[in-house]
Amino acid sequence: MYNSFGKRRQHRQGLHRSLIAALAVGSSLLSQCWLVPTAEAKTKAYCHFTQEAIAQKESLRVNSLKNNSDSKISYQTIIQAHASFLQQCRSQTWPQNQAIWVRLYPCDARPGALEETLDRIVNQGYNQVYVEVFYDGRVLLPKADNRTPWPSVIQQPGTENVDLLAQAIQKGRERGLQVYAWMFTMNFGYTYGHRAERQQILARNGQGETSLSVVKDGSQVFIDPYNRQAQVDYYEMLKGVLKRRPDGILFDYIRYPRGSGSQSVASSVKDLWIYSDAAKQALYQRAGNNQGKELIRRYLSKGSISAKDIKAVKKLYPDEKTPLWQGRTPSARESTRTIQWQLWQLSVAHAAQGILDFLKLGELAAERAGVQAGAVFFPDGNQVVGRMGYDSRLQPWEHFPRSLEWHPMSYGVCGHTGCIANLVKRVFKWASSETDVKPALAGTWGRSIKNRPSLENQMQALRRVTPQINSVSHFAFSWQDPEFDRERKFCRL
Numbered sequence: 061m062y063n064s065f066g067k068r069r070q071h072r073q074g075l076h077r078s079l080i081a082a083l084a085v086g087s088s089l090l091s092q093c094w095l096v097p098t099a100e101a102k103t104k105a106y107c108h109f110t111q112e113a114i115a116q117k118e119s120l121r122v123n124s125l126k127n128n129s130d131s132k133i134s135y136q137t138i139i140q141a142h143a144s145f146l147q148q149c150r151s152q153t154w155p156q157n158q159a160i161w162v163r164l165y166p167c168d169a170r171p172g173a174l175e176e177t178l179d180r181i182v183n184q185g186y187n188q189v190y191v192e193v194f195y196d197g198r199v200l201l202p203k204a205d206n207r208t209p210w211p212s213v214i215q216q217p218g219t220e221n222v223d224l225l226a227q228a229i230q231k232g233r234e235r236g237l238q239v240y241a242w243m244f245t246m247n248f249g250y251t252y253g254h255r256a257e258r259q260q261i262l263a264r265n266g267q268g269e270t271s272l273s274v275v276k277d278g279s280q281v282f283i284d285p286y287n288r289q290a291q292v293d294y295y296e297m298l299k300g301v302l303k304r305r306p307d308g309i310l311f312d313y314i315r316y317p318r319g320s321g322s323q324s325v326a327s328s329v330k331d332l333w334i335y336s337d338a339a340k341q342a343l344y345q346r347a348g349n350n351q352g353k354e355l356i357r358r359y360l361s362k363g364s365i366s367a368k369d370i371k372a373v374k375k376l377y378p379d380e381k382t383p384l385w386q387g388r389t390p391s392a393r394e395s396t397r398t399i400q401w402q403l404w405q406l407s408v409a410h411a412a413q414g415i416l417d418f419l420k421l422g423e424l425a426a427e428r429a430g431v432q433a434g435a436v437f438f439p440d441g442n443q444v445v446g447r448m449g450y451d452s453r454l455q456p457w458e459h460f461p462r463s464l465e466w467h468p469m470s471y472g473v474c475g476h477t478g479c480i481a482n483l484v485k486r487v488f489k490w491a492s493s494e495t496d497v498k499p500a501l502a503g504t505w506g507r508s509i510k511n512r513p514s515l516e517n518q519m520q521a522l523r524r525v526t527p528q529i530n531s532v533s534h535f536a537f538s539w540q541d542p543e544f545d546r547e548r549k550f551c552r553l
Contacts, residue, residue, distance in 0.1 A: 106158065106516070107149040107185030108505075109142070114183050117142065121179065125172045142182055143236030150187045154523060157531035159188035161242060161500070163538065164200060166214045167551040169222045174231055177548070181537065182235050184505070190242040190310055190533065191228050193301050196279055197249020200225045201300050208297040209252060216553050226304045233307075240308040240434075241301050246282050246418060247271075247313035248290070253281030260337060261287045263316065266330020266363060271317040282317050284336035285418035294418075295425060302429040310467060311422045312436040314415055315455040327449035329404060330363045332411045343410045348384030350377040356385060359403045367396045404448065412456040423461060434465030436500070439483040458490040466495055467533065471502045473511050477521035480513075484526055498531040504539050 117138050123131035150156055160181055168174045181189055193200040194210070203212040204220040214222055225241065232239040252258055253272055262270045263282045271282040283290040302309065316333045318324050326332055334343060340360065347353035354373045359365050373383060382390045387409070388402055419435060426433035441455030460466065468487045472479030484499045491497050499522060503515045512518070515534055522529060538545035 107146060107153055109183045117179060121172060121175055139235055146182060146187055146236045155530050155532045157188055158186050159190055159533035160186045161190045161533060161536045163192040164224055165548050166216060166553045167548050169214060169219060169224055174227055178231055178235055187236060188238045189232055190240045193225055193241045194243035197251035199297055209293050211251060229304055229306055238307040240310055241306040242310040244313045245311045246285060247280050248283050249281055250279050261290045263333040264335040265333055266335055274319040274323055275317045280317055284339050285414035286338040286342045291421055295421060298422060298425040302425060302431055308432040308434060309426050310434045310436055311419060314419050314435055314437060315441055315453040318453045324452055325445045325449040326452045328363055329407045332407055334411050346386040349380045351380045351383040352385040355383045365400050370396060408450060412454050415456060416459055434467050435460045436467045439468045439486050462492045462495045466491060466497045467500050470499045475511050477513050477518055480518055481521045481525045484522060488526060498533060500533045500535055502535045
């Protein structure tokens with residue numbers, strides 16, 4: 061009885077000390093947030109935590125790993141206090157949603173490591189985190205529950221059941237963070253591209269090349285969005301991610317590859333990534349009759365058509381008046397040049413439609429799971445180049461569903477904020493009033509980097525030109541503290 065009473069008394073004393081510590085931190089936060097000197101006014105605007113509060117929380121985190129029960133209780137109490145403060149501050153501060161993009165590594169599975177990463181994110185005033193779950197041909201699913209063709213991020217023996225994504229969602233929410241799953245879409249990764257049984261799935265251009273031949277970083281492997289096996293593989297992986305119930309899901313790499321130099325522009329049908337079997341068959345099916353199908357086939361094969369081709373096609377199918385395909389309205393006086401232009405437009409539209417259909421697959425999976433979806437894109441990825449060329453990425457974001465969140469990667473590099481603001485303004489020319497636009501900025505707090513202004517300057521510029529924006533994200537967590545990121549990336553688990 062005495063020992064039991066003594067333990068209860070010690071427990072109450074521990075709780076008492078924890079509450080005192082939490083109140084002390086809360087008091088420090090509030091006093092320094094609202095009564096800051098002029099020199100600290102910039103940090104106040106973005107809900108950054110004070111160094112004193114950060115140090116107190118970190119000390120408790122470290123001590124909680126030493127089986128110190130008082131520290132564990134105090135640490136959890138302070139986490140809750142910080143979550144409440146963050147929610148209050150963001151509700152009164154522009155933008156109300158401030159997100160950060162982050163990649164997790166196997167070493168984040170170490171005791172206390174994920175907590176440290178998430179604490180640092182909260183300390184910088186973020187209330188949303190976009191966790192990368194599918195990238196470079198790997199998926200952030202535990203090895204024991206990975207039914208996809210991709211290897212799990214964590215491969216070390218004994219970690220088969222470590223579910224870093226589920227942990228990030230749980231621990232993030234405890235800290236007042238909304239946790240989104242961020243994933244590549246048409247870029248399936250290097251490991252997938254070298255699987256012998258998946259070669260027919262890869263996107264190919266008119267020279268028979270895959271993206272491994274065009275993109276020189278050796279990591280981008282784009283698939284044919286019309287291929288049924290690609291759709292099945294991706295949907296299966298999506299189900300695994302959505303089973304963890306993230307707060308949202310973001311689709312990135314919704315496009316074709318972009319090469320360098322002249323390969324960055326598609327100006328000929330053979331530049332398009334529509335030469336895999338599935339894409340070609342889908343294009344042939346857009347024909348309205350046999351003449352149209354044969355003319356499409358010749359155009360793809362040769363890269364152009366001639367008057368002889370048109371005559372030969374009509375001779376093959378004399379019962380048909382004129383070649384037909386989707387979107388074509390024949391006229392009585394058509395030149396070969398006109399028909400060739402129409403075939404070019406059909407081919408470009410076909411390539412773009414493959415992207416839209418593949419995105420629809422992801423949107424459908426998210427909708428069935430009751431999870432908000434978003435699309436990540438380059439605002440300049442859909443541009444016409446010259447008289448008949450297109451940006452080779454062919455990213456038709458202006459046709460992305462308005463029900464999705466739009467996350468334009470506004471990474472303009474010009475030494476000032478003008479080019480960045482112009483990218484966002486370009487998006488708003490296409491967005492409807494219902495579209496939730498959430499620009500992504502690249503940079504660091506308090507200083508310019510890689511010819512980009514500080515995040516503060518970029519955000520102030522956005523607020524001036526597009527005051528309707530209420531959500532902004534920052535690429536990337538690794539940029540804020542490169543040394544910490546290297547330590548997480550290369551440590552031994």
